[in-house]
Amino acid sequence: xxxxxxxxxxxxxxxxxxxxxxxxxxxxxxxxxxxxxxxxxxxxxxxxxxxxxxxxxxxxxxxxxxxxxxxxxxxxxxxxxxxxxxxxxxxxxxxxxxxxxxxxxxxxxxxxxxxxxxxxxxxxxxxxxxxxxxxxxxxxxxxxxxxxxxxxxxxxxxxxxxxxxxxxxxxxxxxxxxxxxxxxxxxxxxxxxxxxxxxxxxxxxxxxxxxxxxxxxxxxxxxxxxxxxxxxxxxxxxxxxxxxxxxxxxxxxxxxxxxxxxxxxxxxxxxxxxxxxxxxxxxxxxxxxxxxxxxxxxxxxxxxxxxxxxxxxxxxxxxxxxxxxxxxxxxxxxxxxxxxxxxxxxxxxxxxxxxxxxxxxxxxxxxxxxxxxxxxxxxxxxxxxxxxxxxxxxxxxxxxxxxxxxxxxxxxxxxxxxxxxxxxxxxxxxxxxxxxxxxxxxxxxxxxxxxxxxxxxxxxxxxxxxxxxxxxxxxx
Numbered sequence: 001x002x003x004x005x006x007x008x009x010x011x012x013x014x015x016x017x018x019x020x021x022x023x024x025x026x027x028x029x030x031x032x033x034x035x036x037x038x039x040x041x042x043x044x045x046x047x048x049x050x051x052x053x054x055x056x057x058x059x060x061x062x063x064x065x066x067x068x069x070x071x072x073x074x075x076x077x078x079x080x081x082x083x084x085x086x087x088x089x090x091x092x093x094x095x096x097x098x099x100x101x102x103x104x105x106x107x108x109x110x111x112x113x114x115x116x117x118x119x120x121x122x123x124x125x126x127x128x129x130x131x132x133x134x135x136x137x138x139x140x141x142x143x144x145x146x147x148x149x150x151x152x153x154x155x156x157x158x159x160x161x162x163x164x165x166x167x168x169x170x171x172x173x174x175x176x177x178x179x180x181x182x183x184x185x186x187x188x189x190x191x192x193x194x195x196x197x198x199x200x201x202x203x204x205x206x207x208x209x210x211x212x213x214x215x216x217x218x219x220x221x222x223x224x225x226x227x228x229x230x231x232x233x234x235x236x237x238x239x240x241x242x243x244x245x246x247x248x249x250x251x252x253x254x255x256x257x258x259x260x261x262x263x264x265x266x267x268x269x270x271x272x273x274x275x276x277x278x279x280x281x282x283x284x285x286x287x288x289x290x291x292x293x294x295x296x297x298x299x300x301x302x303x304x305x306x307x308x309x310x311x312x313x314x315x316x317x318x319x320x321x322x323x324x325x326x327x328x329x330x331x332x333x334x335x336x337x338x339x340x341x342x343x344x345x346x347x348x349x350x351x352x353x354x355x356x357x358x359x360x361x362x363x364x365x366x367x368x369x370x371x372x373x374x375x376x377x378x379x380x381x382x383x384x385x386x387x388x389x390x391x392x393x394x395x396x397x398x399x400x401x402x403x404x405x406x407x408x409x410x411x412x413x414x415x416x417x418x419x420x421x422x423x424x425x426x427x428x429x430x431x432x433x434x435x436x437x438x439x440x441x442x443x444x445x446x447x448x449x450x451x452x453x454x455x456x457x458x459x460x461x462x463x464x465x466x467x468x469x470x471x472x473x474x475x476x
Contacts, residue, residue, distance in 0.1 A: 039087075039089055039091070040082065040084055040087075040089050040090070040091040040286055041091065041119070041286070042091050042092060043116075043119050044091075044093055044094065044119050044120075044121075044285050044286070045093075045094045045095070045096060045111065045112075045116050045119055045120045045121070046080075046093060046094070046095045046096070046120070046121050046122075046123060046281065046285075047096050047098070047111050047112055047120055047121070047122045047123070048060065048095065048096065048097045048098065048122075048123045048125060049098055049122065049123070049124055049125070049141045049144075049145065050100060050123075050124060050125030050126060050137065050141065051100040051125075051126070051127075051133070051137050052099070052100035052101065053100075053127065053129070053130075054100070054125040054126055054127040054137075054226055054227075055125060055127055055226035055227055055268065056097050056100075056125050057069050057070075057071045057072070057076070057097060058226075058268050059125065059224065059226055059266065059268060059274075060078055060080075060095055060097060061268075062268045062271075062274045063080050063274065063277065063278050063281075064078065064079075064080050064081075072097070073099060074099050074104050074107055075096060075097070075098055075099065075104065075107040075108075075110060075111060076096070076097040076098075076099075077094070077095070077096060077097075078094075078095045078097065079092040079093060079094050079095060080092070080093040080095060080278075081093075082282055082286065084286070084288060091286075093281070093282075093285065096110075096111035096112075098111065102144075105144060105148075108148050109148075112148065112149075112152075113152065114152055114153050114154060117149075117152060117154065117158075117162070117218075117219075118158075118162065120219060120220075121219065121220040121221070121222065121281065121284060121285055122145065122217075122219050122220070122221050122222070123221075123222050123223075123224055124138055124141055124142070124221065124222070124223045124224065124261070125224050125225075125226055126138060126223070126224075126225055126226070126252075127225070127226050127227045127230075128225060128226070128227045128228050128229075128230045128231055128234070129227050129230045130336075131234065131240075131244075131248055131334050132330075132331055132334045132335060132336040133336075134225070134248060134251075134252060134330075134334075135251050135252070135255065135330045136330075136331075138223065138252070138255050139255070142215070142217075142255075142259060145217065145219075146215070146217055149217055149218070149219075159218060162218030162219070163216040163217075163218045165218070166213065166216055166217075166218060166219070166220070166260050167208065167213060167216070167260075169220075169260075169306065169307065170208065170212060170213060170260050170306060170307045171206060171208070171307070172307070173305065173306065173307025173308060175293060175308070176290065176291045176292065176293050209310050209311070210310070210311050211254065211257045211258065211311050212257050212258075212260065212310070213257075213258070213259070213260040214257075214258050215258050215259055216259075216260065217259065220284050220285070220306075221256075221259050221260065221261035221262070221306075222261060222262045222263075222264060222277075222280070222281070222284075222306075223252065223255070223256055223261050223262070223263050223264070224264045224266055224277065225252065225263070225264070225265045225266065225302075226266055226267070226268070227267060227268075227269070228265045228266065228267045228272065228300035228301070229267040229269050229270045229272075229300065231245065231299065231300050238337060242299070242320055243320050243321045243322060243323065243324065244333070244334065245299050246299075246317040246320050246321060247317075247321060247324055247326070247328075247333055247334070248334060249299070249302065249317060250314050250317045250318070250326055251330055253304065253309055253314050254311075254314065256304065256306075256309065257309060257310075257311070257314075260306055261306060262280065262284075262304060262305050262306040263302060263303070263304040263309075264276070264277050264280070264302070264303055264304075265299075265300055265301055265302040265303070267300065267301075272300065272301045273301055273303055276292055276303060279292070280292075280305065284306075290305070293308075294308045294309075
């Protein structure tokens with residue numbers, strides 16, 4: 001009887017175990033079936049923020065697979081085609097690119113509002129071509145984004161849930177590559193995700209590590225440092241060394257810790273990390289697999305997923321800093337070089353004075369008895385004198401009293417003297433000129449007359465005044 005009872009008990013336990021396994025497999029298959037029937041959502045958005053010339057349009061074009069990007073203005077819209085090979089599904093990821101001009105920040109409400117907030121990922125772009133502005137630009141755009149989120153009409157529950165979701169994503173991060181073989185099927189992905197969720201349920205309430213998510217905006221954030229190919233130019237032309245790049249990197253990584261952001265160093269020109277950035281975006285937004293671990297060896301191709309970094313890992317960079325300290329003011333170490341004028345030296349622009357103001361100033365000077373305006377040029381004065389004396393006979397021996405008359409007669413004789421009488425000193429103003437005189441003869445005659453006249457003027461200046469002397473002599 002005991003033997004029969006034990007046999008029945010063993011059969012019962014085997015049946016229970018079999019039912020448990022069937023239930024587990026049924027649950028997994030049901031989960032896979034539900035995921036297989038779920039389509040990729042079409043309401044997801046990416047918002048790209050950054051200063052002008054930081055490569056926002058070029059970066060999105062690279063993610064789209066477009067070779068010839070077209071730059072827009074104000075608030076630009078684009079989309080990225082996303083495909084899920086496992087579920088044979090595809091969708092479009094909307095992308096909003098805000099102009100770097102602060103005057104366009106009022107357009108942010110069209111890209112990020114109460115409806116789109118739960119479905120939006122934000123990208124901050126900074127360029128290695130202006131390394132001295134990296135930290136300031138990141139802090140400025142993060143502050144602007146935080147101010148905009150505070151103005152959204154979200155309930156306290158929505159704000160709390162969004163921040164809690166970011167905390168859980170950071171805490172649930174697991175280093176990829178631990179598995180011996182990748183999860184190449186939806187079943188493996190489902191079982192892995194299910195196991196991860198069960199393993200991390202107890203860790204959701206654990207405190208965050210030091211300096212992590214101290215500013216939680218409730219959004220997925222990715223910091224993208226573009227144009228990293230320019231690092232070689234910084235080394236050659238501005239004497240940047242590895243410690244300068246490590247100093248920049250540790251400050252940017254500390255910023256990423258503060259906002260719970262991922263970090264990507266990219267170069268569209270050399271195609272560095274662009275494909276990995278696309279895969280990471282689809283991983284964060286749609287839950288597609290991302291199997292690339294953190295990359296920190298190559299200084300121009302850094303990749304740090306959200307949840308991997310910590311202050312302890314950042315401190316490894318401190319060992320290479322010899323001439324600076326980690327907490328030094330950023331712009332004291334990464335100094336902006338003096339701007340160079342392109343195209344050589346240029347004269348400063350002169351703004352014309354208002355016409356009415358100029359006339360008022362001249363009128364005031366005249367009324368105050370100021371000196372007369374400066375004289376015209378000699379050529380213009382000669383032309384004006386010729387016009388006034390046209391048809392009047394002038395003799396070099398006569399003319400108006402004083403040196404002014406002598407000089408006027410002299411210059412007019414040079415302008416209007418007959419070329420046929422080189423030895424004469426008189427002439428008729430406006431008279432006929434010899435048609436057969438050559439230019440050389442005319443020039444020689446002019447030089448001869450000028451020399452003779454200058455000699456005569458010198459002698460006249462040295463001679464004593466005749467009138468007073470004659471009168472005094474007769475009186476005596």
